Amino acid sequence: MSKASIDEILDFAITAEVAASRFYTELAAQMESETMRKAFEDFAQEELEHKATLEGIKQGQAVEAWEVADLKIADYAVDVEPRANMDYQDALILAMKREKAAFRLYSEMAALCHDESIRETFLALAREEAKHKLRFEIEYDQVILKEN
Secondary structure (H helix, E strand, C coil): CCHHHHHHHHHHHHHHHHHHHHHHHHHHHHCCCHHHHHHHHHHHHHHHHHHHHHHHHHCCCCCCCCCCCCCCHHHHCCCCCCCCCCCHHHHHHHHHHHHHHHHHHHHHHHHHCCCHHHHHHHHHHHHHHHHHHHHHHHHHHHHHHHHC
16 A cells, blocks of 8 residues: 555544544533533543544554453444434443444454555554443443443
8 A cells, every 4th residue: 555545544534533523522512411421522532632643643653552352232232323412321322333333444444454554553543443432331331231
């Protein structure tokens, strides 16, 4: 893959992170609970931090590799559509599903890539999304499942 192609891929990922931040910011604004609003604002900020990480990769910075656990809660949760005044459970499900989809996208892009450094970049992006999904799953487990 050429440098232009790598930059295009990173630009795509940066755009996706900005969109995710905007999504979580809009979701935060719909929450009636201050705690829920703050949680989604924090997630929006993390997406902007991912954007900064991607911009660093574009500038040649290395990305640390790590494994991320998977509680698989998103695998069994029912699909939820965004709507005004959604409850916390549905908001968490929607967030888990979005992060799972982003993880799959980056994983599939890595599988298609023959250049080792680019493949590792995609895998690093996938791990970032898996980390987000795990945070949502832990929150769901601790808040929603423990209440039921």
